[in-house]
Amino acid sequence: MENVATNQNNSSSEESLFNALAIQIQSKFDIVKYYSQRPLLQDRIICCVDPLLRQVNAAAYRPNFVIIGPLRCYETILEHIEIQKRICLASFLQRAEKKASLIDFFKLIKDSADRIHGCYEETYCRSWDFLSHVIQQNIPVNDGSSGLFIEMVLVDASFIIELFLRAYNKELERGEIDFIFNTPRKMHDIRRDLFLAHNQLPFFILKDMYELAFGGNPDFPSFIHLTCHFFSPYYNQNKPIEDIMLPNHCHYEYRAKLEGAKHFTDLLRTLQMPSSKKTEDSLEAGRVQGRYLYSAVLLRDAGVKFKVSTSRCLLDIEFNKKNGELKIPPLRVDESTESFFRNLMAWEQRYHSHETYLCDYIFLMEYLIKSTEDVDLLIRRRIIINQLGSNTRVVTLFNNFCKHITPMEKNHFSDIFRELNAYNAVRRHSWLAILRLQYFSTPWRGVATIAAVVLLVLTLIQTICALISL
Template identity: 60%
Template structure:
């Protein structure tokens, strides 16, 4: 039978409690100092699991993953390659008034604000040589470059796609385009881009677009105009997108609501709002249209 000196067990117990208390204090300091998004800034959240369970397919992107909200162990490689092809095309567009370095600087400066818009964030890493595309990397200052590349690739893909649709540009002969390689895929991609958890904040898309074309605004539509043109099928009003954005038209209040959208899901809600438009040909008549469509992710 072992003999213990009086008080030895109590001393050991006290030491363990001291270590435990220090560990708890360290954890509390870490939690207190962690960069969690403020509730009022967080606008892009995961869909409630109970709601998603009712119809998983309604909330699952088919082709294109946008933004850092969700964790994915693997992503569709052809789509991520297509984003880089569109990024290269965007950078080479006539009239683009910024370099790749300037776009990276813009995203770097906006990174804290971008991240604050998400409930949680995961960085995406693309190793095309090893055919490994993952979005499961916790954010840190050491791997910020992956976040910058992810945001730039996603944003450039969206802007370039919207420009091609707006200008009715065909697919370049030298380019293999994953988006248009089969009939109907563009409709699935359009649907992916308005899913509530598959978003970039509109402010960063506008910043990148304005950096590219802000020096020559008369020759380029606004980004909101581009976006509404892309989602025109969900614009259930008795006026066309083209007429809505004509200069000197009396629709400034409705356009202001569109400009205030936080992301594409929010933009589609606004496009569906009942609104009375003044008939341009009359000082007294007005016309309105009630929403006829409600997207499943709204």
């Protein structure tokens, strides 16, 4: 009888274990069901960067000081910055108290919570076990209207707005975030964190909060003006940003693109685009024959003359096939260059797959830069401003940029590819280049070459005269 009872108990225990396991598996099916039935509110514009891209250099996509938004593609959270954010929230509420209160901002975010939450690719920021626990507790998964989510948006958005205001107006009391402004490098690092592709808040909620707080107040600029001023070190146009912001029709389309940015990464990509519609139209995508271009040194040996362009827009590259001049805007290469381009390229590949202007630019530069001699040539022509210290580091940087980035069938610099290859195919250009580089590269070498030719001619004349006199 005891054996029978023991067997029954064992069977009961196994059954309980199986039931618990079945419930656990079912809960995970419920998660899948939840996501499959959930309406797609809008495109997922904020998501963790492709793991393959992060394999090349994960640090280029990781925030070092400031974490923004709910995506947790990293493990550590800097507590002292989180405390500073809440101090900035208090300062922001005090600055905005004439127009709006904490309740007003809370209501604004709550009303927009579903739209905000719909911007995030949430599978990266929650674990299965956590979701299972949430579902078992009958709590809505990733409920955008939850207090924690609203608090996160409120704290992060107020920190960004306060930071932008104090960077714009140096007369504003800075107080608790003096440590940012008193250390130039710290400001640079935080600006870098705010353009990372997955370290973002949707642009619209930042703008709505700013308008609620300061809309109609002549003492405060528009939020797009404030944002462009903060990111002005990455602004690559010949015209001052203040002129772009003026309410006229000259730059209406460009200004509209800036105001329609999805987030800061998207806005910085637009800041690299030509402000002139004519220049942008000239970058018509086309197929690249053979997908090959010679390096800078080989093109120079083929007769191409590299010149630095007066344009600041990186995409404004021109080749004059009549005189062989290739004009390229100057590019400053420093410690943040890799992070800057990698995040913009990752965003462009995901959301602007048919307008990969920056990816195409990097592909072109990658072809030109194959060795330290190529870098040295571009530095001497003032096309590259090397602040990395070593030409080898610049070569490594550009050779690794396009790993795991698939080139599109069409390239916006296809005309330049075609014209450079055609120019390189004409042998006369190579002969003239050899003559210029080897015999007329410096004034003294040119004088010596001319003197040698004159001496050769005189010797030849003397020989001919001697033969005639015989």
